[in-house]
Each structure stands twice: as structure tokens, then as C-alpha cells.
Amino acid sequence: MTEMTYRQALHDTLRAEMLRDDAVVLLGEEIGIFEGSYKITAGMLTEFGDQRVIDTPIAEEGFTGAAVGMAMLGLRPVVEIMTLNFTLLAIDQIVNHGAKIFGMFGGQTSVPMVIRTPGGGGQQLAATHSQNLEVWYAHVPGLKVVAPSNPADAKALLTASIRDDDPVLFLENLSLYNTKGEVPDGEQVGEIGRAAIAREGSDITVISYSRATLIALEVARQFESEGVSVEVVDLRSLRPLDRETVCASVRKTTRAVVLEDDWLTYGVGAEIAATIQEGAFDRLDAPVRRVAAAEVPLPYAKPLENAALPTAQDLTKVVGEVLDATRFTR
Amino acid sequence: MASRTKGKADSGFAPPDLRAEPPATLRDYYRQMTLIRAFELRANEMYRRAKIGGYCHLNLGEEATVVGLMSALEKRDYLFTTYRDHGYALARGLAPGAVMAELFGKSTGVSKGLGGSMHLFDAKARMLGGYGIVGGQIPPATGAAKALTYRGDPGPDAEAVMCLLGDGTTNIGAFHESLNLAAIWHLPIVYVIVNNRLGMGTTVERASAEPELFKRGCSYRMPGERVDGDDPVAVREAARAALTRARTERQPSLLETMSYRLKGHSVVDPATYRSREESQRVRDLDPLPAFRSRLIEAGVLDDDDAKALEEEAEQQVAEAVDFADKSPDPQVKDLFNYAYATDVANASRRLPAEPVFPVADDSTGGAS
Numbered sequence: 001m002t003e004m005t006y007r008q009a010l011h012d013t014l015r016a017e018m019l020r021d022d023a024v025v026l027l028g029e030e031i032g033i034f035e036g037s038y039k040i041t042a043g044m045l046t047e048f049g050d051q052r053v054i055d056t057p058i059a060e061e062g063f064t065g066a067a068v069g070m071a072m073l074g075l076r077p078v079v080e081i082m083t084l085n086f087t088l089l090a091i092d093q094i095v096n097h098g099a100k101i102f103g104m105f106g107g108q109t110s111v112p113m114v115i116r117t118p119g120g121g122g123q124q125l126a127a128t129h130s131q132n133l134e135v136w137y138a139h140v141p142g143l144k145v146v147a148p149s150n151p152a153d154a155k156a157l158l159t160a161s162i163r164d165d166d167p168v169l170f171l172e173n174l175s176l177y178n179t180k181g182e183v184p185d186g187e188q189v190g191e192i193g194r195a196a197i198a199r200e201g202s203d204i205t206v207i208s209y210s211r212a213t214l215i216a217l218e219v220a221r222q223f224e225s226e227g228v229s230v231e232v233v234d235l236r237s238l239r240p241l242d243r244e245t246v247c248a249s250v251r252k253t254t255r256a257v258v259l260e261d262d263w264l265t266y267g268v269g270a271e272i273a274a275t276i277q278e279g280a281f282d283r284l285d286a287p288v289r290r291v292a293a294a295e296v297p298l299p300y301a302k303p304l305e306n307a308a309l310p311t312a313q314d315l316t317k318v319v320g321e322v323l324d325a326t327r328f329t330r
Numbered sequence: 331m332a333s334r335t336k337g338k339a340d341s342g343f344a345p346p347d348l349r350a351e352p353p354a355t356l357r358d359y360y361r362q363m364t365l366i367r368a369f370e371l372r373a374n375e376m377y378r379r380a381k382i383g384g385y386c387h388l389n390l391g392e393e394a395t396v397v398g399l400m401s402a403l404e405k406r407d408y409l410f411t412t413y414r415d416h417g418y419a420l421a422r423g424l425a426p427g428a429v430m431a432e433l434f435g436k437s438t439g440v441s442k443g444l445g446g447s448m449h450l451f452d453a454k455a456r457m458l459g460g461y462g463i464v465g466g467q468i469p470p471a472t473g474a475a476k477a478l479t480y481r482g483d484p485g486p487d488a489e490a491v492m493c494l495l496g497d498g499t500t501n502i503g504a505f506h507e508s509l510n511l512a513a514i515w516h517l518p519i520v521y522v523i524v525n526n527r528l529g530m531g532t533t534v535e536r537a538s539a540e541p542e543l544f545k546r547g548c549s550y551r552m553p554g555e556r557v558d559g560d561d562p563v564a565v566r567e568a569a570r571a572a573l574t575r576a577r578t579e580r581q582p583s584l585l586e587t588m589s590y591r592l593k594g595h596s597v598v599d600p601a602t603y604r605s606r607e608e609s610q611r612v613r614d615l616d617p618l619p620a621f622r623s624r625l626i627e628a629g630v631l632d633d634d635d636a637k638a639l640e641e642e643a644e645q646q647v648a649e650a651v652d653f654a655d656k657s658p659d660p661q662v663k664d665l666f667n668y669a670y671a672t673d674v675a676n677a678s679r680r681l682p683a684e685p686v687f688p689v690a691d692d693s694t695g696g697a698s
Contacts, residue, residue, distance in 0.1 A: 051480070057514070059510065061469060062472070062504060063469075063511065065466075065468070065472070065473065065508070066470070066472045066473030066476055066508070067473055068469065068470040068473055069410075069469065069470030069471055069472060069473025069474035069475075069476070069477065070473040070474070072474060072477075073408075073473075073474050073477035074477065075480065077473075092466060092504070093469055093470075093504075096463050097466050097469075097470060101470075102670070102671050103669060104444055104445050104449050105441045105444070105445055105449060105459060106441040106451070106668060107667070108452070109453055109458070110671035111671075141678075142670075144670070144674060164672045164674075165670075165671035165672040166671050191675055192674050192675070193674045194675050240676035240677045240678065241676060242675070242676050243687070244676070247687070274686075275686060278685060278686045278687055279686065
């Protein structure tokens, strides 16, 4: 075990996979000479050269689609898109091409590529640079979407994503890059499509992913001092979705709250709530609640940005309300 | 930047001298053109008989272009096409029966019946897809050319990519982004604009500020050339020169072939946007009878030879229809077989009316 930041875990994993397999190539804006907007690719150009670490022009559709074609011919491109917001410029290539080519052509060619991109708000970057649009991609068969919340999972799931033969959207988060955690040494290959019980509990389940999982864990620790045992399910994979782990937890605790950074309507929480009503309805003691972003283009001004994004306080309040509604005695 | 603008009064192109070509080659071009013509006419008929669903775009009128381009492309090269792809599949050597079976949505189709008319694919033939989204093939084709640069050095035997697109496609962003990438990355690729003068019902002049589309390569310092798409030899020569540049210099090119669509955009389009005179003019320019006459004039074929090739094509297409008709439908049990290339936990295999959790367990109240 080594303690390191989420950023370091990503960097070290990319490097290890580059060393392991010559077919792995990186491409994206400013990943080479500039060493990456968030320095995930620091030192890579020097070590691997410009055939393996490819600086691209500002042309998301062009270079993401080029990665699709590179993958079709046997390379394993890892694309960095500077933020999730900019993936919208490449969405035709991701959704209509990357996600379709294996199935639509009868399995004749796979598209082993990874798109790494950070989502998330809270940095005063205003409306166009603060979105959580992962559910757009999680909606699409043919794609896999993972959203690790900690450095160890970042390592294991990035390794799995690079070795996977399907296109994987690997969701990062601006506010996770500097978070630290223990990371197992040596090769770690995670399993896409599996949620984790990030913290065991017996009274209520909080379901979340990516940055929100850290908030959920923080709130769970607070409730422990009040004698409330909160179980935290970290989805880790948004497509496929591990419905069984979610429902098994809720069947045990009988109460569920979803914490998500995306907008509520049609969001990840909507899918989780529907899953719970189908998979744990008769064990549920209260309606599933969702703590999600306010439905506005995110404002720049700090007080408004704070108000619009889900916080630990918001989750604490909603967990308390669900406990009270079910006459849970603290 | 060279444009062949002199010569033949009608199209403005000087036709190459057919006497310089081996007669067997020319005869084979005519054979392929008649096969594509017969196939497309029969596809049209099969669509009307509801054997073919969805969209169905035909290469009628573009046979010379198709055969010229595919003659220039070597087996080792890769092809990305538009959704108007039947002729290219045939000329690339895909079995007519397997192509027709794909149109019929049968499991014996080139894409196992999962793609249909717009999405013909054959990994072995290095035909890496017809693409239904306008211009969707351009970035992947560009990336495929990038991948080739990892395989070996430039040279006469190097592999290259040919990426086809329509005239309307030159206005999308992906076209420009891709040409720019190909130029700065020095990729072995030839982009071919198959200009049939109409994007659905919109003329090139109404859609494109620079209607001489091959000139759009100038922005990327890319050689551009316009050729007579009604002449397979002229098309082949231009394509071959561009492919040679791609192989030996990794210099991408933009080729523009000029032809006409004989019919509407797709099978269901009556092309009412064309005047009666324009429709007649297009019919008069039909490259098939024109090439036939030239071959007879040049002494390559006589009328009987031509008829024999036409009958042979009819026979092949009849067999293709028969094969497609008798082929089995894909099985519903195989619906999820190609959802993912790498198996993954918790992948959905649910049909519309099935529950998310198929097995109810009374003791735990639902999922298992």
C-alpha cells in the first residue's frame, strides 16, 4: 500500500499501461508539451515520445473520432478530453460511432478506447464548465461508464478500462484530483460493472458515485456519533449498473437516499430509485429520496454555486428526514 | 492543385485513351459496372416488395466512379464509405449474396443482419464500414490512417486508407477537423468526395460557398483534384496517383469525382426537385451505356459480349436474391451477443416486457 493522490494514481496507472503495452497511446489537447491541463500526463511525452503521447489541435470530434479508427486497427488509445463539457463536441463520434461499431457491424471489430474526462462543478467555472453529464453516456448501450471515487479504484478501474475491448468513458472529477488514499502496490485490475460497499451500515443506505461518495462517507461518519449506522454504496460503474448490490443493501437497511452531482430530473438517482422500487419495494420503509443539483445553469457567484450543488449539509438533512419519517430513534 | 477542365464539351473532362488499356481490364470494368447496376435495380425492386427495410441508397449512376476507385485500391488498403455503399462492397469483392442478405436483414449478411443497407462491413476485405451518419466515417478513417503509421515506413508497398464522402459532407465540422489532422499528422489517406451534385435535394451551389469542392483541400495544403466520375479509367488514375502520394510520402489528398445520381436520394425519394429537363439530361449522361459504347467503339467488346456480361450480372443478382431469401433471420436469443466485445458484470439482457429483476425471491422481497 502506498498513500497517493487520485492524480498520482491516474498518472502512475497510465504510465504502467504504456510500459506494459505498446498499443496504448495517449491523445488529447495539451497532454504533451503542456503536460496536461491537470498534469495527469506529466513527464509522459519525455518518456514515451510524440508517437505515443499525441498533442492534438482543439478538435474534439476529430481526435476522438480518430481514436475510434485507431482502436479499430488495433491500438488502444486513451483520449483525454479537458472537461466532460467538451465531450459534447465529440458526442457523435462517442455515441454514434464508438458505441455502435462493434455491434452494428456484427462484432467484426472492437473499439478498445478510453475517454478520460473530469466532470463536476464547485470551482466557480460557471455554467458551461461545471456540468455532470455522465448520465448522457450511461444511457447508451455499447459504452461502459466508470466513475471511481478514490485513488485505489482510479488505479484498478483505469487499468481495467484500458485493457477492455469496448469504449469506456472514464469519469474523473476536478475536486477529486488532490484527494488522497491508500493504493495497493503492483498490478490491480478492477472489475467494471461492480459497485462497492464503501462503508457498511444497517440503518440507511446512501448511494453515490465519484466525488459524491466522499461526501456520503463524511456524513456517514457524523451519523455514527449519533448512533446511526449509514451504509454507503459507491456505484463505481454507471454502465453497466450494479443494481443487485444497491438493492441488497436497501433490503437490509430499508431506507435509501441517492446523492448525485448531476441534475435531478432524469438523473442517475432517478434510475437508482426506479431500481430500488422494483428490486426492494416491499422492504422499503420510506420513499427513496434524491439529493441532487439544483436545476439551473450553474452560476458563477460563490453563494449561488454553493446553494445549487449538493453538500454534506444537504445530505445530512435528507438522511435525517428519512430517519424521522420512519420513526427511527436516535 | 490541378483540375482537369479541358476537353469533352459536355462534362469538361478529357477522356483517357482506352486503347492504352488492356482490353481484359476494360472488359472487367464493364462487368463490374453491370453487376452493380443490376444489383441496385434489383435492390430497388426488393425494397418496393418490402424485402428490404429502413433506408436504401443506391449507386445508380455512380458505377463508373465506384469501379474506378475500387480498381485503384489495393487489397492491403482500408476503405471507409458513406451509406451509399452497395456498389463499393461488390467491387471490393464481397459476395453479392452476402450483401443482398444484409439488405434483407439476414444472419448471413455481411454484418450478420445487424447493420442493414447503410452499414456494410467486411473485416477481411478491409472494408471498414458504410456509415449512416453523414461524415461519421471521416474521423475514424483518419484515425485508421494514423494507426497505419505505427506499422511501417512509407513506401510503394505501404498500406493506405481511402475515405469516401458525399458532396454535402464537405460542410460538416468533422470533415475540416479530419483534413487538418491528416495534414498535420502526415497521414496515408485519400479523401474522395463523390460529388453527385445533390445532398438529398440541395445542390452543391446552394450548400457550399466554394462549390469546387476539391479546392477545400487548399486550407490544409492538401493536393486536390477533380475528375470525371463517369469514366472509370480517369477515376482510377487519379485515385492511384493520390494513393501513391499517401503510401510513399504520407501526403493526404482530396479527390473529387463528378457524377450524377440517376434516381432520388434513396429508394423512396421521387426527386421532384429535379426538372423534367434535368432528369432527362441525367439519363442521357448515364455512364453505363456511355462506357459500353466507348468499349464497342474501341473494339474491346462487341454487342454480344456486352449482352453476355449483362446476362451474367442478372444471373448473379438473381442468385444473390435467392440466397438472401432462403437465409435464416437472426435469432432473438442472439440479440445481446454483440452488446460488448469484453463481457462485463451486470450487463442488461432484458427484453422490453421483462422486469429488471427477473427472479422474485419472497424471502428477500425482490431481486436475486
